[in-house]
Amino acid sequence: MIPDRGLTNTVLYLDGVSKTFDGFRAINNLALTLEHGEMRAIIGPNGAGKTTMMDIITGKTKPDEGDVYFDGTTDLTTLDEASIANLGIGRKFQKPTVFESHTVADNIRLALKDERGPWSALFGARNRIAPERIEHILEIVRLIDHHERLAADLSHGQKQWLEIGMLLAQDPKLLLVDEPVAGMTDAETADTARLLREIARDHSVVVVEHDMAFVRDLDCKVTVLHEGSVLAEGTIDAVSSNERVIEVYLGR
Amino acid sequence: MSGAGTNSMGRRPLLLSLIDGKGWIFLAVVAAAAVLVPLLNLAVPEGSAFHVPTYVVALLGKYLCYALLALALDLVWGYCGILSLGHGAFFALGGYAMGMYLMRQIGPRGVYANPLLPDFMVFLNWKELPWYWHGFDSFPFAALMVLLVPGLLALVFGWLAFRSRVTGVYLSIMTQAMTFALLLAFFRNDMGFGGNNGLTDFKDILGFNVQAQTTRCALFVATAIALVLGYLVARYMVTSTYGKVLVAIRDAESRTRFLGYRVETYKVVAFVVSAMMAGVAGALYVPQVGIINPSEFSPANSIEAVIWVAVGGRGTLVGAALGAVLVNFGKTYLTGALPEIWLFALGLLFVVVTLFLPKGIVGLLTQKRQQRQEISPRDESLAAEAGIGEAGAVEGGKA
Numbered sequence: 001m002i003p004d005r006g007l008t009n010t011v012l013y014l015d016g017v018s019k020t021f022d023g024f025r026a027i028n029n030l031a032l033t034l035e036h037g038e039m040r041a042i043i044g045p046n047g048a049g050k051t052t053m054m055d056i057i058t059g060k061t062k063p064d065e066g067d068v069y070f071d072g073t074t075d076l077t078t079l080d081e082a083s084i085a086n087l088g089i090g091r092k093f094q095k096p097t098v099f100e101s102h103t104v105a106d107n108i109r110l111a112l113k114d115e116r117g118p119w120s121a122l123f124g125a126r127n128r129i130a131p132e133r134i135e136h137i138l139e140i141v142r143l144i145d146h147h148e149r150l151a152a153d154l155s156h157g158q159k160q161w162l163e164i165g166m167l168l169a170q171d172p173k174l175l176l177v178d179e180p181v182a183g184m185t186d187a188e189t190a191d192t193a194r195l196l197r198e199i200a201r202d203h204s205v206v207v208v209e210h211d212m213a214f215v216r217d218l219d220c221k222v223t224v225l226h227e228g229s230v231l232a233e234g235t236i237d238a239v240s241s242n243e244r245v246i247e248v249y250l251g252r
Numbered sequence: 253m254s255g256a257g258t259n260s261m262g263r264r265p266l267l268l269s270l271i272d273g274k275g276w277i278f279l280a281v282v283a284a285a286a287v288l289v290p291l292l293n294l295a296v297p298e299g300s301a302f303h304v305p306t307y308v309v310a311l312l313g314k315y316l317c318y319a320l321l322a323l324a325l326d327l328v329w330g331y332c333g334i335l336s337l338g339h340g341a342f343f344a345l346g347g348y349a350m351g352m353y354l355m356r357q358i359g360p361r362g363v364y365a366n367p368l369l370p371d372f373m374v375f376l377n378w379k380e381l382p383w384y385w386h387g388f389d390s391f392p393f394a395a396l397m398v399l400l401v402p403g404l405l406a407l408v409f410g411w412l413a414f415r416s417r418v419t420g421v422y423l424s425i426m427t428q429a430m431t432f433a434l435l436l437a438f439f440r441n442d443m444g445f446g447g448n449n450g451l452t453d454f455k456d457i458l459g460f461n462v463q464a465q466t467t468r469c470a471l472f473v474a475t476a477i478a479l480v481l482g483y484l485v486a487r488y489m490v491t492s493t494y495g496k497v498l499v500a501i502r503d504a505e506s507r508t509r510f511l512g513y514r515v516e517t518y519k520v521v522a523f524v525v526s527a528m529m530a531g532v533a534g535a536l537y538v539p540q541v542g543i544i545n546p547s548e549f550s551p552a553n554s555i556e557a558v559i560w561v562a563v564g565g566r567g568t569l570v571g572a573a574l575g576a577v578l579v580n581f582g583k584t585y586l587t588g589a590l591p592e593i594w595l596f597a598l599g600l601l602f603v604v605v606t607l608f609l610p611k612g613i614v615g616l617l618t619q620k621r622q623q624r625q626e627i628s629p630r631d632e633s634l635a636a637e638a639g640i641g642e643a644g645a646v647e648g649g650k651a
């Protein structure tokens with residue numbers, strides 16, 4: 001059945017997506033839709049295909065088959081990473097990846113939404129970014145006191161926040177956040193949940209996370225992935241009492 | 253480096269304000285050499301202890317050409333992580349373009365006195381000038397080719413390689429293959445570049461005798477100017493946001509892509525500018541050494557250039573130039589005194605630098621200065637500077 005993509009209010013639409021690595025089906029007939037302004041948590045055991053799903057959405061991995069549409073009309077399977085990023089899809093990696101030999105402020109500077117071409121970076125607008133824009137982001141992610149430090153010198157949790165700040169600076173329509181609270185203290189985790197809820201007020205957000213307390217904190221619809229496809233979907237209470245979900249998590 | 257690209261007004265500051273402490277020292281030294289060397293050669297009588305012999309002027313000029321080549325290499329390797337083992341090819345192509353001009357200047361003064369054809373063509377019984385030799389009697393045309401030929405090769409090579417995302421060792425091997433292929437091609441007599449013997453026996457440049465003392469001094473000054481200009485261009489690039497993106501690519505290439513940067517375009521731009529700089533270096537080299545032959549394409553030359561940069565300190569620009577001069581000074585000395593150990597010495601030097609001086613000489617000096625400043629409030633811009641010069645590229649971009 002061909003869906004009515006142009007009219008449905010989806011920011012992200014995946015249907016029948018499969019991806020095989022060396023005979024191993026990492027993603028298996030996956031279907032998922034995300035509405036504009038929605039926040040969604042994705043959980044699932046290790047190897048369920050959560051990161052691979054993000055790879056497919058952001059153009060890092062091409063699916064073997066299936067539809068991947070952004071904003072109802074844009075086919076993401078034909079685009080490369082840079083084009084997809086410029087459409088307005090930002091991504092935080094599972095392993096925090098910041099530019100270690102740049103300062104915290106420069107990390108944000110490079111992420112800020114603006115022209116991305118070498119000409120602009122050499123001579124043009126990219127060199128005239130107002131410091132206030134950088135400071136504004138750094139205040140949100142509470143790194144303003146560290147803005148001249150090298151990113152390499154930040155703690156693990158601070159790097160996670162810096163990467164979230166870089167996401168914000170991109171000002172994407174859709175944020176894909178892979179395990180944002182790994183390695184954080186409980187207090188930092190709670191802060192991160194608050195921050196993401198705030199971001200979700202005017203962005204669509206997909207959060208992958210193992211930490212159940214954190215997912216509960218996010219207070220949004222939950223999708224459970226297992227062996228590359230959707231096992232269950234619903235509120236956190238509904239999915240955590242779902243028998244098949246319990247089986248998958250306890251049966252490991 | 254933080255804030256170096258923008259000041260509080262959000263404007264790009266003047267070029268002069270982008271030069272750091274070691275940059276000023278570098279410019280001062282090059283400027284002093286450009287004044288003193290010709291002065292001590294031309295104005296001081298030959299018997300005096302202060303006299304600089306003409307052959308030394310040419311030798312120093314050669315070092316400065318190498319320094320420009322090293323600077324070009326540092327732009328792509330130090331800042332963007334592109335380890336080119338084929339930069340000697342761009343240098344040699346620039347050299348050949350200049351050599352072709354110098355050949356055409358010989359005119360009827362060759363051994364065979366052919367007004368149009370260089371001697372080696374007459375010798376090969378060629379009847380007319382190959383099409384690609386046309387125009388090289390004009391200096392502006394030759395000068396343009398010095399930039400265009402290496403630039404075009406870098407554009408095509410870079411576009412193919414970077415678009416296919418060839419990186420790391422594979423890219424290095426491809427660059428070696430490129431210079432090796434050119435080496436073989438230029439060896440062939442039917443290529444029309446003088447084969448094995450290359451181009452030599454030059455007479456005039458711009459109407460002046462290439463061998464004359466004054467011409468040698470003028471070439472030295474021209475090389476110093478080219479080195480300064482090359483430094484300023486490179487410094488402008490690396491302190492702009494463009495340079496920050498290059499470093500971002502070096503440290504975490506795929507992260508940079510996911511931010512929406514077209515990594516391949518950034519790399520191609522750096523590669524082309526760098527190749528053009530190398531071409532200029534080669535063009536200035538040829539009239540000073542008096543010959544260009546296919547051995548300039550030999551892969552070992554390109555590898556030597558990488559060692560210069562490593563010794564001086566990659567990602568520092570000034571260090572690359574310093575490394576080129578120091579290593580070549582050592583080479584001149586050793587090949588004179590103990591010719592058989594030079595290659596071993598070079599190999600040993602590379603191992604020692606890789607193991608004990610990962611940031612090269614300039615990295616070491618910067619570190620020393622920082623340690624002294626640790627007591628006083630730490631200069632943040634210096635700290636950031638050291639980060640830019642970080643030798644070990646961080647493995648990044650893994651999802």
Ligand SMILES: Nc1ncnc2c1ncn2[C@@H]1O[C@H](COP(=O)(O)OP(=O)(O)OP(=O)(O)O)[C@@H](O)[C@H]1O
Pocket residue numbers: 021022026044045046047048049050051052053094
């Ligand atoms: N490029 C690849 N080549 C081969 N196999 C891959 C590749 N990427 C992912 N896989 C495999 O696909 C499966 C799904 O991996 P993925 O990283 O998507 O899981 P995940 O749900 O993110 O797990 P985790 O919770 O551990 O992060 C794993 O078995 C993994 O080994």
Ligand SMILES: [Mg+2]
Pocket residue numbers: 050051052094178
């Ligand atoms: Mg994962």
